[in-house]
Amino acid sequence: MKRPTIADIARRAGVSKGAVSYALNGQPGVSEATRQRIVAIAQEIGFNPNSAARALSGARARAVGLTLCRPARILSIEPFFMGLISGFEQELAARSYALTLQVVATPQNETEVYRRWWGERRVDGVFVTDLREHDIRIPVLNELQLPAVVIGGPGDTGNLTQLWSDDAGAITEAVRYLMALGHRRIARVGGLPDLLHTRVRTKAFTEVCASLGLNEAVTVPSDYTGEEGGRATRRLLIEAERPTAIIYDNDVMAVAGLSVAQEMGLSVPGDLSIVAWDDSPLCSLVHPPLTALSRDIAAYGAHAARQLLAAIAGEPVKDEEEGTAHLTPRGSTAPPRES
Amino acid sequence: MKRPTIADIARRAGVSKGAVSYALNGQPGVSEATRQRIVAIAQEIGFNPNSAARALSGARARAVGLTLCRPARILSIEPFFMGLISGFEQELAARSYALTLQVVATPQNETEVYRRWWGERRVDGVFVTDLREHDIRIPVLNELQLPAVVIGGPGDTGNLTQLWSDDAGAITEAVRYLMALGHRRIARVGGLPDLLHTRVRTKAFTEVCASLGLNEAVTVPSDYTGEEGGRATRRLLIEAERPTAIIYDNDVMAVAGLSVAQEMGLSVPGDLSIVAWDDSPLCSLVHPPLTALSRDIAAYGAHAARQLLAAIAGEPVKDEEEGTAHLTPRGSTAPPRES
């Protein structure tokens, strides 16, 4: 089956290719009557502009890229990325931009993918997640002048647009809440330590605990997997002075932590309160349901997509902070039992 | 920064554009010495062929598409798709094919996306998941002659390649196992009822139960969400003759079911045994860990990708069945307690 081209439309409308192009793109240069005739013909024969031809002459690929740098087994269970992708799509689909995905093994590989995408002109811009300190991807993107939105800072990203969420505010709220319940030994199982937003959280956690007079604010680093989260929990709970509350950097680790506590015969929330970060459906379907720091990840993604599209269009885009996650109290938090 | 083109290479090598094209594509027509010189220059200046130009003349976009037709909140938590995507990528990345993703609301929208992708020549082929009976996507793909691999049959897909897993064999194994443990009242919480693989499972479940003399083989339909899974579980457990074992069509519902059982004061596996379908890390991190029907979803995806790439290359591709999921016994199954 032959795909219709603007030449076919031009023939049927009795005009030149140029006129068709102007008409379909809303450019001046054709009369309203002609434009409508051309649009009607395009509609009728089911015309879609060949993206390659368009990209070749117009320099826009109408696609953006996302690289995912996590092992398959984490990607599959971590709800964050799919939530983000859903959010991206809300904006991209509306402007019929495609999303190109690539799973990679290392940040180094990510830079290679960026270079290839840029060279191939395959994407007009990229989303960068998991910002690290001295992130090697940043200089590459700046060198290539590939429009990008960096999610997960704030950090030093040259002239790349950034979007981050107020993690410090969120963790402060969680700690205050736990203290108000009466907890004095609060621990945290953190995410990958070299991610910038993990550092922001750790710093804020340490600071707020210190300012409130808790000097045993331990953060155990982890890697977002359930296994590691469970292991970290076990390590915390076998201490003589075990914490009465633990904050987890993601929902998967929180669920694993809950499971470990139950396995050790501790009651949640009686002996241990649990707060999860990022409130996926996962948090509501375990028993007891987990108190969580909720944020609308899809909205976060949609916001990032709007920024990226603006950056691609050459509009000025400024760094922004997405709203603070708010605490959703559920059954996993309560005042600590008198010991 | 200017992107290097074959014209730049041609100039530096002192040859024509055509020679460069032949050299880089391994075509005959240039001497080995010249080829090596050209390849070296391309390497040196970091040349990547413009994908648009290539697609325009060569008719290959070097990209394949995947549409996801599930609401965001399910997508984010359902590990299946990310596992599948990871598998796709293993094969696609190796041949530097890009994966284009689109989240859609309805199967109707999926057909529109296929038409657009085809018209835009944006993808060379697509993955189709969640096959239904009388699936409206199949005739569209056949009409467009867009290469596709259909995952989730078997069913009637015209001349589109299919890949499915032996769901009947897997559920038979699970039922046999539960019966061997002594269970006589086995129920199932199924996935979306109009998906073809759900029907295959339901039919096999009913048949194996009947053949083994269990005539109370109830399947409660659900939609893969935790909420629905929990609700279905509650409905099953309030019956006078409640089941002693439940098989769930995905891991998310199984976890929700476990939670409901615990909330109702039933011990797992003492009062209720639970089997999950698809063994994601989720199953191991709840307490007790869930017995699951395990299959390697990434391998499944990789297999599908190989088939799609072969179909795109015009090679003959035959329908295939991926291996049977095998039962991984964990703590959630045991002989039923004497009542």
Next chain:
DNA sequence: TCACGTCACTTATCCGGTTCAGTAAGTTCT
């Protein structure tokens, strides 16, 4: 020695859009 074939290229065309530089009408101003 000359016709012929092969090799190693070059030249030109094509893919399907976008866009710039014309151009022939019609309109406006003086």
Next chain:
DNA sequence: AGAACTTACTGAACCGGATAAGTGACGTGA
């Protein structure tokens, strides 16, 4: 009425590769 604009187009170049057709140099066999 004629110059100056505007409108509504047309024609052609261009984007960066792939590729068919053409070309000159060289080797080879009769």
